[in-house]
Amino acid sequence: MAGQNDKTTEVTENQLVQMARQEETALMQKQGLLDKLAHYLRETTTAKETLKELQTTKGKMFIGIGATIMVEVEVTDTENCKRAFFENGYKDEKIKGTLEWLEKKEEVLRKQIERYSKEYAEAEGRLVQISGILKQMDAEKRKLMESARRQPPTISK
Numbered sequence: 001m002a003g004q005n006d007k008t009t010e011v012t013e014n015q016l017v018q019m020a021r022q023e024e025t026a027l028m029q030k031q032g033l034l035d036k037l038a039h040y041l042r043e044t045t046t047a048k049e050t051l052k053e054l055q056t057t058k059g060k061m062f063i064g065i066g067a068t069i070m071v072e073v074e075v076t077d078t079e080n081c082k083r084a085f086f087e088n089g090y091k092d093e094k095i096k097g098t099l100e101w102l103e104k105k106e107e108v109l110r111k112q113i114e115r116y117s118k119e120y121a122e123a124e125g126r127l128v129q130i131s132g133i134l135k136q137m138d139a140e141k142r143k144l145m146e147s148a149r150r151q152p153p154t155i156s157k
Contacts, residue, residue: 013134013137015044016130016133016134016137017134018129019130020130021129023123023126023130024127026123027123027124029104030116030119030123031095031118031120033116034113034116034117034120034148037109037112037113037116038113040109040111041106041113042085042116044102044105044106044109045106048099048102049105050063051081051098052099054075054078054081054095055078055079056063056078056096057075058075058076059072059074059075059076060072060074060075061073065141073091078095079094079095080092080093080094080095081093081094081095081098083098083101091146099122100152
């Protein structure tokens, strides 16, 4: 009965090469997405840690603005901040509320990274299998070519 569900599919070498290219493309896309998600996670974590520090520090401090540039700022409000809620829209919010929002955002990003990492590993596994099959096919071709070279030429009448 188990044989009823066993199905074999014949695939040409060209089809395998195409499948390998598709997997490589999928891997590159997933890697790009993982890189973006990791960047957003670092940004979210940095914002969270900075807000926590701002809650306890009143007075002067240095804030990095990018490109290794720091500016001295005076912190006067350690309870409130502004948070974007769409591209050019901001709202006043308690730092505590923003920290809660950042925690949720961090959790969502971690789950997305986990999901795409799993998909990446699966695609990588498929690519390894396809590459292995292509290498086996190439080795078989070489064996056939080598054995054809070793055989003496035949003359037909």
